[in-house]
Amino acid sequence: MFRFEKIYFTFTVSLFLIEVIIAVFIDDVVIRPHIGDTIFVILLYCAVKSFFEVKTIPLVVAVLLVCYMLEVLQYFDIIGIMGLKEYTLAPIILGKSFSWLDIIAYTFGAVMIIWLEKENNYNKDIKGNT
Template identity: 35%
Template sequence: MKLKFSLKYFLLTIVIFFVEILIATKLKDIFFVRAYLGDVIVVMLLYTFIKSFFCISNNEKLILGILIFSCCIEFAQYFNIAEKLGFQPGSLMYIVIGNSFSWIDILCYAVGCLLLYLYVKIQPIQKASD
């Protein structure tokens, strides 16, 4: 792993970030989108953000690391970590960290990581056919 800026992944990060904001603000009343799709997409946001600044040759390990990180954050929510860190309900960090544990969220993170894994596996096939 070495430090290397990637404009492609950085632009993808910005697009996915705006999609997440759109989900949280404008599509919040559509239950499926807010409750599930946002959690599927957030692991993709983490992936593109990391790939924006680091050249990582083993994408599978990166995806696994993102899944583990996401699960750790979710389990921290079980222990009300945002409140214990002193963040006020409604504050940006309180929202980012989250405040309620859900097994469904972990499943959504796994689905997002599975989609990333499939993308990474298909990517070399596409390059070979170009």
């Protein structure tokens, strides 16, 4: 069902800005590839939750599958196949190469979402009963 959730939208915009900052200003071996991938999963989740009422676990699984699919496409050099190697944004958006560490980073982001949502719902239940 369609609905607008201001808090998730705020998280989406904030996480997007963080991702842009990482992409533009940071070129290292930890933050850009791994923290960026972890944040990306949370960003996609928040973007969907901003506009649709979806249960946590099915959405986390869907977002995780999308991220895994993007990683598999990197394995098959989708940017090269599509002839997009000379464009600056294509590798930033789609990624350059497959990495098992990226899969782990995506999975960690999904686990963080589940944990944060569980904590958030737990705190709502406590406050609601007081």
